[in-house]
Amino acid sequence: MTEIQAAAVSAINVEMTFGTFKAVKDASFELQNGKFLTILGPSGSGKTTLLRLIAGFLTPSSGEILINGRSVRAVAANKRSIGMVFQKLALFPHMTAAENVAFPLKMRRFDARTIPDRVAQYLKLVRLDGFENRRIHELSGGQQQRVAIARALVFEPDLLLLDEPLAALDRKLREEMQLEFRRIQKELGVTTINVTHDQREALVVSDQVIVMNDGEIQQNAAPTQMYRMPSNPFVANFIGVTNDLSGILTRVTSADATARFGNVELMGVHGGAVALEDGTPIKGAIRAEQIRIASAEQSMAGLDADFRGTVLDAIFEGERHVYEVEVPELGGESLKIIHHDRNDQSALEPGALVHIGWKNRDLQIFPAKQ
Amino acid sequence: MRRYKTSYPISWRFMDVLEAAFALVLPRGGGRLTPYLLLTPAVLLVGTLAVGLLYIGDSSLRVLDRSTFLFSDYWTLENYQRAFSESFTATIIWRSLVGAVIVTAVTLLLAFPYAYVMVRTSSALLRKFLLVALFLPFFIGQVVRAYGWLIILGNQGIVNDALALVGVEPLRLLFNYPAVLFGLVQYMLPFGVLMLAPALTAIPEDIEAAATSLGANWVRALFHVVLPMARPGLIGAGVVVLTLSLTDFAMPAILGGGSQDFVANAIYDQFFRTSDQGFGASLTLILIAVGSMTVGLIFAVFGAGTLALGANRK
Numbered sequence A: 001m002t003e004i005q006a007a008a009v010s011a012i013n014v015e016m017t018f019g020t021f022k023a024v025k026d027a028s029f030e031l032q033n034g035k036f037l038t039i040l041g042p043s044g045s046g047k048t049t050l051l052r053l054i055a056g057f058l059t060p061s062s063g064e065i066l067i068n069g070r071s072v073r074a075v076a077a078n079k080r081s082i083g084m085v086f087q088k089l090a091l092f093p094h095m096t097a098a099e100n101v102a103f104p105l106k107m108r109r110f111d112a113r114t115i116p117d118r119v120a121q122y123l124k125l126v127r128l129d130g131f132e133n134r135r136i137h138e139l140s141g142g143q144q145q146r147v148a149i150a151r152a153l154v155f156e157p158d159l160l161l162l163d164e165p166l167a168a169l170d171r172k173l174r175e176e177m178q179l180e181f182r183r184i185q186k187e188l189g190v191t192t193i194n195v196t197h198d199q200r201e202a203l204v205v206s207d208q209v210i211v212m213n214d215g216e217i218q219q220n221a222a223p224t225q226m227y228r229m230p231s232n233p234f235v236a237n238f239i240g241v242t243n244d245l246s247g248i249l250t251r252v253t254s255a256d257a258t259a260r261f262g263n264v265e266l267m268g269v270h271g272g273a274v275a276l277e278d279g280t281p282i283k284g285a286i287r288a289e290q291i292r293i294a295s296a297e298q299s300m301a302g303l304d305a306d307f308r309g310t311v312l313d314a315i316f317e318g319e320r321h322v323y324e325v326e327v328p329e330l331g332g333e334s335l336k337i338i339h340h341d342r343n344d345q346s347a348l349e350p351g352a353l354v355h356i357g358w359k360n361r362d363l364q365i366f367p368a369k370q
Numbered sequence B: 001m002r003r004y005k006t007s008y009p010i011s012w013r014f015m016d017v018l019e020a021a022f023a024l025v026l027p028r029g030g031g032r033l034t035p036y037l038l039l040t041p042a043v044l045l046v047g048t049l050a051v052g053l054l055y056i057g058d059s060s061l062r063v064l065d066r067s068t069f070l071f072s073d074y075w076t077l078e079n080y081q082r083a084f085s086e087s088f089t090a091t092i093i094w095r096s097l098v099g100a101v102i103v104t105a106v107t108l109l110l111a112f113p114y115a116y117v118m119v120r121t122s123s124a125l126l127r128k129f130l131l132v133a134l135f136l137p138f139f140i141g142q143v144v145r146a147y148g149w150l151i152i153l154g155n156q157g158i159v160n161d162a163l164a165l166v167g168v169e170p171l172r173l174l175f176n177y178p179a180v181l182f183g184l185v186q187y188m189l190p191f192g193v194l195m196l197a198p199a200l201t202a203i204p205e206d207i208e209a210a211a212t213s214l215g216a217n218w219v220r221a222l223f224h225v226v227l228p229m230a231r232p233g234l235i236g237a238g239v240v241v242l243t244l245s246l247t248d249f250a251m252p253a254i255l256g257g258g259s260q261d262f263v264a265n266a267i268y269d270q271f272f273r274t275s276d277q278g279f280g281a282s283l284t285l286i287l288i289a290v291g292s293m294t295v296g297l298i299f300a301v302f303g304a305g306t307l308a309l310g311a312n313r314k
């Protein structure tokens, strides 16, 4: 069998304009069958709009969205094989949990004899057995979430769409539900698109991440690559805590780049996506957790860059410390440093003299303007 | 520094003045009794009505002596006996009740799509048009509107003139039961829409999108999701339209031309034509009883809808 498999979802130059406002600009991407994609971006970046375009609730102003090789809009809204979990859940308040889950089966004319078993099976999948007769308002936020997921999955859609369904939950429950999503998605193998503004969630649950800003796709990559090789300063800053340094490019090769920051020249890596010329202004980005820190008397081995500095501020966050350190050699810029204190050493106090450093491969260099 | 006009809205200045006035009348906020104090005017109004009802109850128990035109100084159930023995009473009660039920059903049927489109349309222009069209009849008033129908539907009215042009004999469109019901529906429609609109606004649009994405076509989404969720509004609108129609006076009087009297018309006749207050009062109490039982029955079967208010409104 040499049949070419169409991507489960493909967006081709999709644009969406409301009046004169472009909510989605020239978006193209592909998602393979069975994969978990997260669309990540700040509020107002066009995530919901893109998801509604994929669901077929909106028609693109231009471009096309294909699901299994066919245009979404070619199929009537109630015949599409898409399960959707809405931002505000949109559960039916006049039905019980079980009735909500049974609803799509009834609407899609499943054999009435098979419906109770199937509803039970999916309530079990989302760990809600025993709650079937509760009305929606008698369930907690997390339980309502699970009903919405069971309802979207029970008819075995080809595609599952999630619009920030976890945004309203408290952090602990949210993190629990993220893992739950991942488990259910793996168990059923359903192609999934999740929308969130929580970068941690995107990294934890996804096979593929798309970062959006101002209606534009900034980067489309696997989570680890997104984290290690952000393609521009926006992505670098949006994922994790990142320090920005302004500098001038001095030398560039295909693999690395050297730039002057304050009084020093530093070597870093660049994506190679954009041609860089010597003497152009650049932005350096280094993640707070990739900077090592130690008191001035201690030594740190294996680092490429090493500076002296003074602690300006120290915040204790439980499993880690966050320091702000002033570094005179870098033109007096201060850097945020996240330090996981494995050996339970005594914390550094503000005013302490320290040295800090990093590896060249952790410094990202981007053109200052794109 | 930039100053925002909106950061101290004009309405707040009005409230400042009101608060100052309030503080003048009731220093220190007036204490715990203030809410009850504010309730008194309304209680007095309703109380007056209750007292009036007591007087009506008293009248209904005194029978008119037709030779002296004086009311008996003892209590008797004669008025009620007469009401229940005369077929006339049963006729007007039945006519009012059936009329009210038909008017309510037709009004809800017409008001629902009107309210739905008004709430859901994405066109601001259409929404405004529907709202204006809804409020216009309120400015005209019931009696003037009924006369309007006389002009349109009368023997020499616009409709019959138009029919004459195509050679149709004049039709008797007025002074019959359908004419009264027609007028009532037209009168009640705005009430129905106004009572339904908030109930429909309360249904999130995503709920309907969800129903569709789960496989429901619009008919099934309507019957499985929208109507059940709009039930409180339907009950509220239904009860208001039903009671207003049941007790209506002007439409049966004008469009019925005396041949289609409802209970209110009969009561009017007793009070102001035959001057038999006693019998009129007994009819009044019977009407109140019929209305209360009907509404009670609706509440018992369907729940109190939006009229339940408060917490147990489910």
Ligand SMILES: Nc1ncnc2c1ncn2[C@@H]1O[C@H](COP(=O)(O)OP(=O)(O)O)[C@@H](O)[C@H]1O
Pocket (backbone or CB within 6 Å): A018, A021, A023, A041, A042, A043, A044, A045, A046, A047, A048, A049, A050
């Ligand atoms: N129906 C609409 N009409 C006009 N503007 C809209 C509409 N829907 C969304 N927008 C605008 O598009 C932008 C992106 O919205 P949205 O996709 O909801 O963002 P997100 O989900 O990422 O927070 C916002 O600026 C929003 O105001």
Ligand SMILES: [Mg+2]
Pocket (backbone or CB within 6 Å): A047, A048, A049, A087, A164
């Ligand atoms: Mg959104």
